[in-house]
Amino acid sequence: MNIANTAQDQAWNGAEGQHWADRADLINADVAGHLIEAAGVSPRDRLLDIGCGTGYSTRAAARIATEGEAVGLDLSGPMLDRATRYAADDGLTNVRFMRGDAQVHPFAADWFDVAISQFGVMFFTDPMSAFANIRQALRPGGRLTFVCPQAADQCEWYQAPGEAFGAPGRTPNEGMFSLADPDLTARILTAAGYLHLHIEPLTTSLFFGRDVSEAVAFFIGSGPARALLESGAVTEADVAAKLDPVLRRYAADTGVRIPGRHWLVRAERGA
Numbered sequence: 001m002n003i004a005n006t007a008q009d010q011a012w013n014g015a016e017g018q019h020w021a022d023r024a025d026l027i028n029a030d031v032a033g034h035l036i037e038a039a040g041v042s043p044r045d046r047l048l049d050i051g052c053g054t055g056y057s058t059r060a061a062a063r064i065a066t067e068g069e070a071v072g073l074d075l076s077g078p079m080l081d082r083a084t085r086y087a088a089d090d091g092l093t094n095v096r097f098m099r100g101d102a103q104v105h106p107f108a109a110d111w112f113d114v115a116i117s118q119f120g121v122m123f124f125t126d127p128m129s130a131f132a133n134i135r136q137a138l139r140p141g142g143r144l145t146f147v148c149p150q151a152a153d154q155c156e157w158y159q160a161p162g163e164a165f166g167a168p169g170r171t172p173n174e175g176m177f178s179l180a181d182p183d184l185t186a187r188i189l190t191a192a193g194y195l196h197l198h199i200e201p202l203t204t205s206l207f208f209g210r211d212v213s214e215a216v217a218f219f220i221g222s223g224p225a226r227a228l229l230e231s232g233a234v235t236e237a238d239v240a241a242k243l244d245p246v247l248r249r250y251a252a253d254t255g256v257r258i259p260g261r262h263w264l265v266r267a268e269r270g271a
Contacts, residue, residue, distance in 0.1 A: 004104045005075070005125050012076035019221040021078035024054035024086070026218060028118070030204050031147055031262070032057045035118050036064070038264055039145035043067045045113040048137060050102045050146070051075075051120015055083030055095075061116065062087075062095040068113070072097040073105065074120075103130035107137035114138075117146035122178045131192035138269040144194060147202060150261040151180040157206045157258035160250070161219045164242040182263060194267035202264040205257035208247070215247045215256035216240050 003009045011017065041047060041061050045068045049058040052072030062070035072095070074080055080097045087095045098105075103124050115134050124130040134144065149155050158176075179185045182199040189197055209215035219225045225239055250258050 001100060002104045002106070003075070003101045005101050005123065007125075008123050009075045009101065012074070013078065016222065016226070017076040017078045019226075021054060021076070021082045023218060024056075024079070024082045026207060026209060026214075028204075028206050029056070031118055031202075031206070032060055034202055034204065034264060035116055035145060035147050036060050038266055039114050039116050039143060041065055041114060041116075046111060047071065048073065048107075048112045048115040048134070049120075050115060050117040050134065052083060052097065053079045053118075053120070055080075055086060055097060057116060057118050058083065058095055058097070059087055059090060059092060062092050065094065068094065070095045071112075073100050073102055075099065075101060102134055104133065107133065109136050110139045112138050112142060114143045114145065116144075119147060119149070119176075121146050122148050122176050124178075127178070127188050128191050131189055131194070135193045135269050140269060140271050142269045144189075144265075144267045144269070146265050148179040148185075148263050148265065149177055150201070150263060152177050154180075155260035155262075157208070157260045160246055160258055161223075161225065161243060164239070164246040179263070179265075185263070185265060189265075189267050193270050195270045196266075196268045198266040200264045200266075202262045203259065204262065205259045207255055207257050209256045212244060212247050212251050212256060215251075216243045219243055219247070 041064045043066050045065045047061045047065055047070045049072040052058045052074045055072050058070045058072035072083055077099055080099055083097050152158050186197050208218050220239055247256055250256050
């Protein structure tokens with residue numbers, strides 16, 4: 001298997017990937033709904049889901065593409081195992097999952113009608129090459145639709161937990177926020193051979209747990225909190241004690257939901 005993004009491969013097949021796989025029920029159905037609708041998935045579509053994780057959006061697309069297929073691609077073995085199990089439990093026969101790096105994966109040319117991604121395209125080491133590789137997998141006129149975060153200071157779901165332990169916010173051109181600048185995203189996609197770009201704001205809350213304790217456990221095992229704990233500067237109990245009052249502000253009967261601003265991006269493959 002050819003993997004260009006070795007750092008992400010290591011992360012998503014280690015503790016971070018297992019952490020997300022174990023919390024596959026903490027899905028963001030609202031975001032996936034906006035994504036699937038914007039992609040215009042139809043019954044005969046062959047669809048590629050990039051960075052599919054545990055496959056919620058892949059399965060949602062497969063339920064529409066009943067005469068086509070939905071293919072989920074991700075680096076994370078633990079999350080793909082969970083995705084495969086859920087698809088079998090749902091009785092879906094037109095969905096399959098592959099482990100691979102979208103930047104260099106040898107996709108069949110001109111095969112897919114549509115490619116989607118829910119927070120799965122921000123970590124490419126070479127985004128122009130990655131989007132170009134995805135482009136050649138689309139048929140001429142095929143559609144690309146994805147959701148990515150706006151700048152860190154526009155994403156309360158990032159700022160709020162960081163506030164609890166004094167983690168500095170990342171700049172808009174780093175990591176998860178690498179596509180936060182819509183002008184940069186447009187330049188990358190244009191250079192990769194896409195046409196008819198539409199980049200629209202999407203404000204929605206993300207779901208982090210059924211209650212505060214579940215949300216605290218999620219943040220302890222992921223992102224800045226995990227990095228802080230791995231540094232040895234604080235204990236898990238210290239972080240939990242600081243996270244609890246911050247996350248409690250967002251608790252409701254429907255769970256812990258924290259708002260944020262995102263981009264909904266649509267484009268088409270040129271000839």
